[in-house]
Amino acid sequence: MYAQLVETGAKRVKSLEEMSPEEREFQLKIDAETKIEAKNWMPEGYRKTLIRQISQHAHSEVVGMLPEGNWVTRAPTLKRKLQLMAKIQDEAGHGLYLYSAMETLGADRDEEIDKLHEGKVKYSSIFNYPTLNWADMGTVGWLVDGAAIVNQVVLQRTSYGPYSRAMIRICKEESFHQRQGYQILLDLMREGTEEQKQMVQDSINRFWWPSLMMFGPSDDQSPNSQQSMAWKIKRKSNDELRQMFIDQTVPQLEFLGCTAPDPDLKWNEERGHYDFGEIDWQEFYDVLKGNGPCNKERIETRKNAIDGGAWVREAARAYAEKQQQKQQNAA
Amino acid sequence: MSKAMTQQEALQEYLLRLADSDMILGQRLCELCGKAPALEEEMALMNVALDLVGQARNWYEYAAELIDDGRSADDLAFRRDAHDYRNALMVEQPNGDYAVTMGRQFFFDAWHYFTLASLVKAPDERIASIAAKAAKEVQYHLRRSSEWVKRFGDGTEESHQRMQTAVDDLWRFTGEMIEADDVEQTLFKAGIGPNPEQLAADWKGLVNEVLTEATLTPPPEDAWMYRGAKVGHHTEHLGYILAEMQFLQRAYPDAKTW
Numbered sequence: 235m236y237a238q239l240v241e242t243g244a245k246r247v248k249s250l251e252e253m254s255p256e257e258r259e260f261q262l263k264i265d266a267e268t269k270i271e272a273k274n275w276m277p278e279g280y281r282k283t284l285i286r287q288i289s290q291h292a293h294s295e296v297v298g299m300l301p302e303g304n305w306v307t308r309a310p311t312l313k314r315k316l317q318l319m320a321k322i323q324d325e326a327g328h329g330l331y332l333y334s335a336m337e338t339l340g341a342d343r344d345e346e347i348d349k350l351h352e353g354k355v356k357y358s359s360i361f362n363y364p365t366l367n368w369a370d371m372g373t374v375g376w377l378v379d380g381a382a383i384v385n386q387v388v389l390q391r392t393s394y395g396p397y398s399r400a401m402i403r404i405c406k407e408e409s410f411h412q413r414q415g416y417q418i419l420l421d422l423m424r425e426g427t428e429e430q431k432q433m434v435q436d437s438i439n440r441f442w443w444p445s446l447m448m449f450g451p452s453d454d455q456s457p458n459s460q461q462s463m464a465w466k467i468k469r470k471s472n473d474e475l476r477q478m479f480i481d482q483t484v485p486q487l488e489f490l491g492c493t494a495p496d497p498d499l500k501w502n503e504e505r506g507h508y509d510f511g512e513i514d515w516q517e518f519y520d521v522l523k524g525n526g527p528c529n530k531e532r533i534e535t536r537k538n539a540i541d542g543g544a545w546v547r548e549a550a551r552a553y554a555e556k557q558q559q560k561q562q563n564a565a
Numbered sequence: 566m567s568k569a570m571t572q573q574e575a576l577q578e579y580l581l582r583l584a585d586s587d588m589i590l591g592q593r594l595c596e597l598c599g600k601a602p603a604l605e606e607e608m609a610l611m612n613v614a615l616d617l618v619g620q621a622r623n624w625y626e627y628a629a630e631l632i633d634d635g636r637s638a639d640d641l642a643f644r645r646d647a648h649d650y651r652n653a654l655m656v657e658q659p660n661g662d663y664a665v666t667m668g669r670q671f672f673f674d675a676w677h678y679f680t681l682a683s684l685v686k687a688p689d690e691r692i693a694s695i696a697a698k699a700a701k702e703v704q705y706h707l708r709r710s711s712e713w714v715k716r717f718g719d720g721t722e723e724s725h726q727r728m729q730t731a732v733d734d735l736w737r738f739t740g741e742m743i744e745a746d747d748v749e750q751t752l753f754k755a756g757i758g759p760n761p762e763q764l765a766a767d768w769k770g771l772v773n774e775v776l777t778e779a780t781l782t783p784p785p786e787d788a789w790m791y792r793g794a795k796v797g798h799h800t801e802h803l804g805y806i807l808a809e810m811q812f813l814q815r816a817y818p819d820a821k822t823w
Contacts, residue, residue, distance in 0.1 A: 296604065303598030310813035310823040311639045312622040315595075316615065322598055323611040330604055368813055368823070418823075425822040535599055543602020545727070546663045549720030556719060 238359060238450040238522070240287045242461040243279045264466050269395035272338040280465050283458075284394050285339050286355070287467060289346040292332035293357035295325045297532050301365040301374065310368060317414055318371060324407045331403065335396040351537040353524065362526030363444050369422060369430075369437035375415015377438075377445040377483070383408050384479045385449070393466035416486065423490050438487070439495045446510075447518045449476040455515075480508050575751040576689075577631050578651065579758065581641070582748075582795070583680075584624035585652035588642055589803070590673060591617035592810050593660055602663055609709065613670070616702040623695045643814035647804050648797040655738040657803045661731065664717050664724065668731035671710035671775065676742045678707045679767045683759035692757065711775045718779025729781050740790025743768050748795070 250258055256275055263270065270276055299322050306322060309315035333343045349355045360378050365371070386408065389401045419437075422430045450456060450472040462468035470478075480499075487494060498511035520526065594614035601607040625638035636644070655673050660666045681703055684696035717728035745753070745761030752758030776783045793799065813823070 296599075296607075299607070300599045303595075303600075306595045306598055307592060307809050308812045310643070310820075312618065312625070312642055314823055316618055316622070319595065319611055319615045319618065323608060323615060326604060326607040326611065330608065333604070421822050427817065427820055429817060430820055539600045539602065543606075543663065545721070545723050546602040546606075546717075549724030550716050552724075553716040553720040 238290075238356065238448070240283060240290065240458055240462065242283045242458040242465075244458075244461040247461050247464045261464075264393050264464075267391075267466075269398060270393050271395045279461070280467070281339050283462060283465070283467060284397065285336055285341045285346075287462075288332055288336040288339075288397055289341065289350075290356055290358075292329050292336060293347075293350045293355065294361065295329035295332060297357045297361045297536060298378075299325050300532055300535055301361055301363070301528075302371065304365045305368060305371050308368070309371070314371075314418070321375070321411050321414070324411070328404050328407070331400050335400045338396045347540065351533060351540065353533065356522060358448060359518065359521040359526065360444050360448050361532060362521050362529045363440065364527050366440070367433045367437055369419060369433040370441070372415045372418030372422070372434070373437040373441045375411050376419060376486070377415075377441050378448070379408050379412040379415060380483060381445050381448045381479050383412060384475055384482070388469045388475065391466075391469055419490055419492075423492070434490070435492050438492050442494050442496065443513060443517075444521075446476060446480070446513055447521075449473075449479065451515065451518070452513075477507055480510055484508050570747060570751060572751060572755045572757075573631065575748045575755075576757065577628055578748045579752055580624050580628040580631070582651040582653075584621045584628060584641070585650050586656050586673070586677075587617040587621035587624065589650070589652040589806060590656035590670075591615075591621060592806055593656065593658075593669075597660055597666070613706050613709070616699075616706065620695070620699045620702070623699075627691050627695065639814075643811045647799050647807055650797065650799065650803060650807070652794060652799075652803075653738070653742050654791060654794045654800055655735065655742060657800060657806060658735065658738065659802060662727055663713075664727035664731040665735065667710055667713040667717065668728065668735050670706070671714045672735060672739050672742070672772070674703060674707040674710045675768050675771050675775075676764075677703045679764050679771075680759055683764070684757075687757045689757060714775055714781075715779040718776070718781040725780065728779065732776065732781055733784055736784040736788055737791045739772075741792045741794060744792075746795050 248257070250261060253261060257277055260270075260274075260276060260280075263274075270280075302318060302322050302325075306315065306318050309318050333346075336346065337343060346355070350357065360381075365374065383405060386401050386405050390398055390405060392398045392401065419434050422434050426434075453459065453471045453473045456472055459468060459471060463471070484494070484499065484501075496511045498509060500509055502509045521529070524530075591614045594610050594617070597610050599607070601610055621642065622638055625641045629636055629638050629641055632641075653673065653676075655669055658665070658669055661669075678700070681696045681700040684692055685700055687693045687696065714728060717724040719725070743761075743765040745764075749758055749761055753760055773783055791800075813820075
């Protein structure tokens, strides 16, 4: 997940005949489902697309800590507090892990983070929405991590080896987060007061549509998808993944006893899928452009953390050098 | 504390001190979520916070059993006001810059480490087992915070200045941590708690050693000390910490589940 509208730099997909011998060999490996490893030759477009996608994913893990950090200081019980802290720690770990996968492609973590802070690169639009009540900690786990998993389960088969392996590890932890999130909502709906139940419905109302937007624009508006699919960086189209997510989520929604803010959501016997209403794409593009409720705050917080920590990192470097010097002098 | 304090009363009080200090420092570290100076530090801070809140839960659970007045571990954490909280003044101090965050951590970790090392040997099995698990975690906390104090002290001119300022500002909260009151004396005599004199000597020894290695100047022996946490007289910060931490439990008192 967490990657929307990733540029590939390709206007159209080349045919095998149009490719150079290296490109052809590369594409045949992809077609044969052989994983590409860091030391293998790869087209520049493939490398750059992956760097964009993995860095976007890593940035999303890190920025995604903020909406949860907003409630970790207010978690209502010891158990919920510990769960949320563990989840946040996992996300920091995912971020580190993904940045490492990205660095195997020759990119530099600090440079990519600078680009994020300068507003040059994206992270998932979902994290630009505020977390306004406690139930949001359940909904984020259930819907946001849920949407991420749908995407990431497919990405376990992505063609780039280090990314694929990162996804396998991350998926395990995300599934756990999703179950925990759903349990928060289920407990509130089953044993909560009227006010707590309203909290849950209000939370779902706010996160429903933004979660569907996480899969990116519809296929006919997704110019980069074709090349990404040919390289098997992407394995399923945005609309396919969105439909999968909706189909698996609606029964869970009904089990909670809640509703979605979509009057057109209903089972279509003929298609064997749920039909759903039109997404507000204007809102999606606005948020991507920086005009979401929290875009400004999220980036400011991250930038202040890293800029404000410059003296800390500088001190650590200076100390390490002095220690090294001492050891050399002693030797 | 009256002179007629029983060992049982002392123990309940002491467990709340341990739990509350863990809880409040864990809470302070939670405030830093997403704001650490590096992603690795993000992980480490949350890791330490998780350990502390986990330890707090263990102590609260035991305290709730001994107090036995119908209150749960959650009630003890989320339904007591500041004057009933017994955490050290040190841990409620604001995060400040990273030198303050690490200085506060180091002063507390050093106390925590020697305290747990003693509690591991307590004849009360419950205490010994909670302490044994915690001691392993705190050994790492102490190593990490000592390392940061040294990095800052002996790093750059700026970091040295910041670290010295943090040490000087936080020093006044160290006194009460290593001065035993009736509660601690009672438990020591009962063979449960640490030897107060030994604890103070160990703490001072380690702190001096680390500060010296960090090229920092330890504050004077007769520096003025701020006291009060052991009888519920806190700094102004604690009220705000609890207002945030206990918000949901206070706003929805009828809620039976979360």
